[in-house]
Amino acid sequence: MATRYLILEDGTSYKGKAFGSESTTTGEIIVNSNMLGYQEIITNQIYHNQIITFTQPSIGNTGINHKSFESIITNAKGIIVREYSNISTNRLGNLTLDRFLKQHNIPGIAGIDTRELTHRIRRNSSMKASIVDVNDEHAFDQLNASVLTNQQVKQVSTKAPFPNTGDGYNIILIDFGLKYGILRRLAELDCNVIVMPWNTSNKEIMDLDPDGVILSTGPGSPKDLPESVLNMIRETQEKIPMFSMGLGHELFALANGAETYKLNVEHHGSNHPIRQIITNQIIYASQSQGYAVDPKSIKHDQLLITFVDLVNGTVQGIRHRDFPSFSVQFSPDGGPGPEDTVDLFEEFLENVSSQRR
Amino acid sequence: MSKVVVDKMAMQRALTRITYEIIEKNKGVNNLVILGIKTRGVYLAKRIANRLQKLENQEIPVVQIDVTKYRDDVKHTSKDPEVADGDKISLDNKNVILVDDVLFTGRTIKSAFSAISELGRPDNIRLAVLIDRGHRELPIRADFVGKNIPTSRTEKIKVQVNEIDDKDSVEIIDK
Amino acid sequence: MFKHEIKKVLILGSGPSSIGNETELDSAAFQMMVALKKNGIKTLIIDNNPFSLTMTEVQAANTFVKEINLKNVLEVLKKAKPDAIIPTVGGLRAIHITQELLNQGILKELNVKIIGISEAALKTVNDSNRMKTVINQSNEPCIPSKIVNNESEAFDVVRQIGFPIIVKPINQKDSAKRRVCKNTDELSYFLDNSFNDQNKKFIVEKSVVGFKQIEMxxxxxxxxxxxxxxxxxxxxxxxxxxxxxxxxxxxxxxxxxxxxxxxxxxxxxxxxxxxxxxxxxxxxxxxxxxxxxxxxxxxxxxxxxxxxxxxxxxxxxxxxxxxxxxxxxxxxxxPEKYNHLTPIMEPSLDHVVIKIPIWPFENIPQASQRLNTVMKSVGSTVGVGRTVEEALLKALRSSQFSPRDILPSMKNLDNDELINRLIHPQSNRLLVLIESIRRGYQVDDLEELTKINKFYFYKLKKLLEIEELIINHPMELNTIEHAHKFGFGDGMMAETWHIPIQKVREIYHQYNEYPTYKSIESSAGELKQNIESFYSSFEKENESYKESQKTALVIGRGGNKLGPNTAADYYTAEVLIQLHKLGYKTVVMNNNPNAVSLSPQISDKQYIEPIQLGDILNIIELEEPVRVFVPGNRHFLMKQLKKYKELNVQILPPDQDTGVILPKNVSYALNFFVTNENNYFISSEKLISNLNNDLDHVTNYEMPYGDIDDNQLIQNIKESYTHIDKSNWIGLVQILFNEKNNGESEYVGIRPLRLTETIFLSKATGINWIRELVKFYTKRFDSKIIDELNTNQDRIASMRATFPFKQLNLYIDHGNSSQEIGAKLKFRLKD
Missing domain, CATH: 3.30.470.20 (ATP-grasp fold, B domain)
Known part of the structure; x- marks a missing residue:
């Protein structure tokens, strides 16, 4: 195992051991505190541009299996672990994390004091990082000079529509960085799903005679997307029930006059208590967010706040006052993380059925 | 044999959705009064009011009504006044949401109209029910339905609410 | 709901330690008592475990030293009139009593609530039918089983659930009658021979032997x-x-x-x-x-x-x-040191914790060592690390009581025996697994034989690679760095390289390398909080700093074995509490997950580490304690620590090996508190042996010894003084006597008062002698305490050791003191 370095924008350098691809990489460094589900995390399109630090020290134990993909193409820029296991103990296949990362050209670095790194990342606001062979001045210069793309959604979204057939409701799923968990949950509910590109217009949606629309999670800032997306949302919510999540949620908020901002420290984990306002109940959800809806900007004659994160106070859910459309910041499908929020899909379909009566 | 058709989670979800739909249809909660039909309708009404309050930060009046004396198909057994709360509230110019657990023939709702007419003249009345089981005998239709459950006439629907039954559930009892 | 109604609660204690009940319940009861107090609620407790910290820390007036049974609990309920009863920290006994109180309507009658467990939950404990109902109602799967009346019905079930199955008669609880059947022949054979007049119905259940076991x-x-x-x-x-x-x-x-x-x-x-x-x-x-x-x-x-x-x-x-x-x-x-969000954050760990059981077979060789569905271990140790390997090795090192920090080798097992042990697990499981890898067994085969996930074999393989590195590259910094990261101790390397441990330490200290301590907290580094519980690693960031200028380090006993171990843990806890009261910042080192001495309320800082010299020195170098206390009998460790002259080490009680005991029978003892200036007589004690008045078989004690007459006592005390003066014993000292057949007494020996009897002495005299010892060794002892001695000798305290024989399916009458697992305390009036 070759020695490699993780270098940070703040000038810190860590010595570690290479695994996965041996390419050089640069991205925004974030911390994920889920204890399991590294495969789901690495394959989540939301991590386009990002290097993921795992707080759980032992990564790779179960290998890679076909049930845990959140996308087939993975866009994470790199992963940082305390230790990785080069084996596969799941009973579905023999692919190891190391091989998988090599296949997808994603470098990993092991042997890092990830707890110290976590503390550092939480102290600083967002930082760029690189995994490199040499930690010299040149490497730092390159890191500092690098500019990360803001065209992530365009890069990860499907270019053409495709179906995932079922016998139930006809649901249009707008792909901003499709997470397969959404497809799985809709399949469990027997929906007929048509996945559409990020820049689909309201007319294109309505032409398919949908029962409901879902806006998927996705990478990057909602403000990097053009106004046309917000128009699509405004026009669609008036006509049919809509359910948005993650980036979709942020766009839904923007479309209804609210503002979003970049979090000082991104939150990726499933340990935060989230209060459902209407029932006062506290639930746990799979969260992976770099942006949030500003509660002060919410127009109360248009939107209701439905979920709040009790740790950092961020808005975790909103609902339109006049239309049966709602959104959540977290990933209601889990993957990885709790199933406490899965029934939001049923709630959405109840909205759909209620509208169809 | 009994079969649970709505469990605790599903019941909560249904009430949550009804609450949102009330806000949607009513354009907020101004002028709203919620009428719960005794017995379980009252608890459902209170829960909906409670949810509305959490969202809107505004107290919503809940009135319970007993319709047995207005029913033409049931022997009068209760001598309860129609408004058990004591403080009679005027429904003049109010937006009324009438809440019951199960919508069946529609006769309960018809009696409720009679009870309401004694309390004033609301601007409008909307009906919310947890379960719509079909078999209407009158031209009545709910505006907010928790769940549609097709049933045979011989089946019994048992709604249980935590406040008095120690659990939330809807069961079909097959005779 | 009833926040304001409850003012007084009764905790049902857990009774004497046994297999499956060490000190964890006492620790929980203690923490519960502290939390109740914060809420303004008074705690009553019933228990007869002399080594219960909770019993000591609850005001004497609120403790009921009685055997925990329905009759006694009822008596307490009637007398003390608590508002509620808490059965959740008393094990199954407490649950059964509460079930009975509930079923008989007594609680309703006395208006006593049950808290800590719902009625539905209470009724489910140990009622498998009810448990099944609950699981089914929740749409979750329980192990399929069915009652069958004949062979044909049995095969109907098998066609549904498939082999292997477990068949057992319905009308008897005799587990010997259970049979695992893996195929048609086995089932037919069993049923042919089993259906008879007594056994008309059988239960056929799916066998889950070999399934993965997970707990939540x-x-x-x-x-x-x-x-x-x-x-x-x-x-x-x-x-x-x-x-x-x-x-x-x-x-x-x-x-x-x-x-x-x-x-x-x-x-x-x-x-x-x-x-x-x-x-x-x-x-x-x-x-x-x-x-x-x-x-x-x-x-x-x-x-x-x-x-x-x-x-x-x-x-x-x-x-x-x-x-x-x-x-x-x-x-x-x-409490303040926690982040206010901690209770509501779902724990996410950035460390690994591994627990290894400790079995009693060394002390009870008669017991079957085969592991099955009945628990046999009497203790356990945990290792905490940043990786699985590190945690595993630390746990293993902690579970081995060899003071030389080496792992016993299993190389003497022949291959047949090794394979037999892989298939049929016995004690020292992990060492057997390591040996099989050492012999080159393939991981896939091992997984098949043991039903253990191959992940763990890969981890063990990695540890063996490091061991090779240590052997082949001695005294290199690189070797030590690798070894440390995988949980190897300095002592292990010193042993392998045949050099003093200090030499090993010098090699890495000269490069300024020291362990980093990381906090054991539940937010994976997200929340800022000062949780004072640490484990070591060798990484970048250290989170533990020197606690104070006046720190006392107490080195815990590690995992429980048979003998005075739960008593030692109680003793450790008490030492910590007393040191804190004397103004020390207290640091404890231990690795027993059930230890009452690790309860966070008891000390200022806890280190969960192997109790081995290298690990102790690491902590000493960081904390620079002004005093080190070692409760319990640890000859080798003391000898090693004494080499470090600058350390102020005190073992409590002093080393047993140096007691002087004549090879004679023994029947009673006198206990003294001895200072440099004075000898204070405290109490007489009757020693009851269950075999031939042999000291090792004394497991039953009474205090004071009622049959001794005053003249004899005075004479014995006098005689004792001469023996004490001849020795250089200080602290609590016991003089042993034997009453000969002719009624005369003879001197048998002198020794420091043992742990268990020190605690018994405290219970019997009402003076906390551990407190006095701590005061004495920190030069704060005040002889006035002797005046408080209860001279009213009407009450006799008795302590009787308990043994795990029944739980191990053995019938042994004469347990010796090294086989004790716990004890029962009782008071009676002198007749």
């Missing part, structure tokens, strides 16, 4: 908010009791999908039972398909919940106490 610990508040505290992976498959398995947290070999299924199942069960507090569930997972079953529901505090609290750093008992008083998770106010 969750909590729920009155409002229905639920948190999964911890998941525990048993390394051994179903078939070995989870208390006898190596246990790993967090779970390592499940995918997130599998894990979330179990989390959701746990929550559904907790919701169904309306748990308010803690619940522990056990699952059996198929390794071939998606099947899993719920095998056990424990809505109470046990070793798995204690382990979970220790592993996560989550303040479990404190939180649950508040929950049972009706508070919601987001309303709980923790």
């Amino acid at each position: 610990v969750g909590i729920r508040d009155e409002n229905g908010t639920k948190i999964l505290i911890n998941g525990l992976e048993n390394v051994d498959a179903v078939g070995v009791h989870s208390g006898d398995s190596i246990v790993v947290s967090p779970i390592q070999t499940l995918t997130d999908i599998e894990y979330q299924n179990l989390r959701t199942a746990t929550f559904k069960i907790m919701e169904n039972l309306e748990i308010v507090g803690v619940c522990h569930l056990q699952f059996a997972l198929s390794t071939k398909d998606n099947l899993y079953f719920i095998t056990k529901i424990n809505p109470l505090v046990n070793q798995s919940t204690a382990f979970s609290a220790r592993a996560t750093g989550y303040p479990l008992v404190y939180t649950c106490t508040n929950l049972m008083l009706g508070k919601q998770l987001n309303e709980i106010q923790l």
Whole structure:
């Protein structure tokens, strides 16, 4: 195992051991505190541009299996672990994390004091990082000079529509960085799903005679997307029930006059208590967010706040006052993380059925 | 044999959705009064009011009504006044949401109209029910339905609410 | 709900220690008592365990020293009139008593509430039918089983559930009659020979032997908010009791999908039972398909919940106490050092904790060493590390009591025996697994033989690679660095390289390399808090700093074995409490997950580390304690520590080996407190041996010794003084006597008062002698305390040791003191 370095924008350098691809990489460094589900995390399109630090020290134990993909193409820029296991103990296949990362050209670095790194990342606001062979001045210069793309959604979204057939409701799923968990949950509910590109217009949606629309999670800032997306949302919510999540949620908020901002420290984990306002109940959800809806900007004659994160106070859910459309910041499908929020899909379909009566 | 058709989670979800739909249809909660039909309708009404309050930060009046004396198909057994709360509230110019657990023939709702007419003249009345089981005998239709459950006439629907039954559930009892 | 109604509660204690009940319940009761006090609630407790810290810390007037049974509990309820009763920290006995009190309507009659467990949950404990109903109602799977009346019906069931199955007669609990049948022939044969007049019905149940064993610990508040505290992976498959398995947290070999299924199942069960507090569930997972079953529901505090609290750093008992008083998770106010969000954050770990059981076979060689579904271990140790290997090796090092920090070799086992042990697990499981890898067994074969996930064999392989490195590259910095990262101790390297441990330490110290200590907390570094519980690693960031200029380090006993171990743990806890009262900052080092001495309220800082010289020195170098206390009898360790002249080390009680005992019978003793200036007589004590008045078989004590007449006593005291003056003993000293057949007494020996008897002396005299010893050794002893001695000798205290023979399926009458597992305390009036 070759020695490699993780270098940070703040000038810190860590010595570690290479695994996965041996390419050089640069991205925004974030911390994920889920204890399991590294495969789901690495394959989540939301991590386009990002290097993921795992707080759980032992990564790779179960290998890679076909049930845990959140996308087939993975866009994470790199992963940082305390230790990785080069084996596969799941009973579905023999692919190891190391091989998988090599296949997808994603470098990993092991042997890092990830707890110290976590503390550092939480102290600083967002930082760029690189995994490199040499930690010299040149490497730092390159890191500092690098500019990360803001065209992530365009890069990860499907270019053409495709179906995932079922016998139930006809649901249009707008792909901003499709997470397969959404497809799985809709399949469990027997929906007929048509996945559409990020820049689909309201007319294109309505032409398919949908029962409901879902806006998927996705990478990057909602403000990097053009106004046309917000128009699509405004026009669609008036006509049919809509359910948005993650980036979709942020766009839904923007479309209804609210503002979003970049979090000082991104939150990726499933340990935060989230209060459902209407029932006062506290639930746990799979969260992976770099942006949030500003509660002060919410127009109360248009939107209701439905979920709040009790740790950092961020808005975790909103609902339109006049239309049966709602959104959540977290990933209601889990993957990885709790199933406490899965029934939001049923709630959405109840909205759909209620509208169809 | 009994079969649970709505469990605790599903019941909560249904009430949550009804609450949102009330806000949607009513354009907020101004002028709203919620009428719960005794017995379980009252608890459902209170829960909906409670949810509305959490969202809107505004107290919503809940009135319970007993319709047995207005029913033409049931022997009068209760001598309860129609408004058990004591403080009679005027429904003049109010937006009324009438809440019951199960919508069946529609006769309960018809009696409720009679009870309401004694309390004033609301601007409008909307009906919310947890379960719509079909078999209407009158031209009545709910505006907010928790769940549609097709049933045979011989089946019994048992709604249980935590406040008095120690659990939330809807069961079909097959005779 | 009843926040304001409850002013006084009765905790049902856990009684004498036994297999499956060490000190974790006492620790929980103690923490609960502290939390209740914060809420302005008075605690009463009934228990007859002399080594219970809770009994000591609850005001004497509120303790009831009685055997815990229905009659005595009822008596206490009537006399003390508590508002509520807490059965969750008293083990199954307390649950059964409470079930009985509930069923008989007594609680209603006396207007006593049950808190900590819902009625539904209470009724489910040990009622397998009810448990099945609860599981079915929750739409979760329980192990399929059916009652059959004849062979044809039995095969009907088999066609549904498939082999292997377990068949057992319905009308007897005799486990010997159970049979695992793997195929048609076995089943036919069994049934042919089993259906008869006594056995007309049989239960056919799917066998889950070989399934993966997973445990989940969750909590729920009155409002229905639920948190999964911890998941525990048993390394051994179903078939070995989870208390006898190596246990790993967090779970390592499940995918997130599998894990979330179990989390959701746990929550559904907790919701169904309306748990308010803690619940522990056990699952059996198929390794071939998606099947899993719920095998056990424990809505109470046990070793798995204690382990979970220790592993996560989550303040479990404190939180649950508040929950049972009706508070919601987001309303709980923790002690200041915690972040206010801690109770409501679902724990996420950035370390690995591994538990290894300790078995009693060394002291009870007659017992069958075969591990099965009945628990046999009497203690355990944990290792905490940043990797599985590190945690595993630290746990293993902690579980070995060799003072030289070496692992026993299994190389003498022949191959047949080795394979036999792989298939049929016995004690020292891990060492057998290591030996099999050393002999080159293939991982896939080992997985097949042992039903242990191959992940763990890869980890063990890695450890052996490091061991090779240590052997082949001695005294190199690179070797030491690698070894440290994988949990090897300095002592192990010193042993391998045949050099003093100090030499090893010099090699890396000269490069300024020292261990880094990391906090055991539940937010994976997210929340800022000052949780004072640490484990070592060799990494970048250290989080533990010198506590104070006046620190006392207390070195705990490690995992419980038979002998005075639970007493030693109580003793350790008491030493910590007393040192704190004397103004010291206290630091404790221990590795027993069930230890009462590790309760966070008792010390200022806790290190969960192997009790080995290198690890101790690391902590000493960081904390620079002004005093080091070593409760218990640790000859080798003391000898090593004494080499470090600058250390102010005190072993308590002083080393037993140096006592002077003549080879004579013994029947009573006199106990003294000896200072440099004076000898104080404290009490006489009757020593009752269960075999030939032999000192090793003295397991039954009475205080004072009622049959001794005053003249003889005075004479004995005089004689004792001469022996004391001849020796250089100080502190608590015991003079042994024998009463000869002619009525005369003879001197038998002198020794420091043992741990167990020191505690007994405290109970009998009402003076906390551990406190006095600590005062004495810190030069604060005031002889005025002697004046407080109760001269009223009407009350006789008796302490009787208990043994684990019955639990180990043995019939032994004469247990010796090294086979003790606990003790019962009793008071009676002198007749």
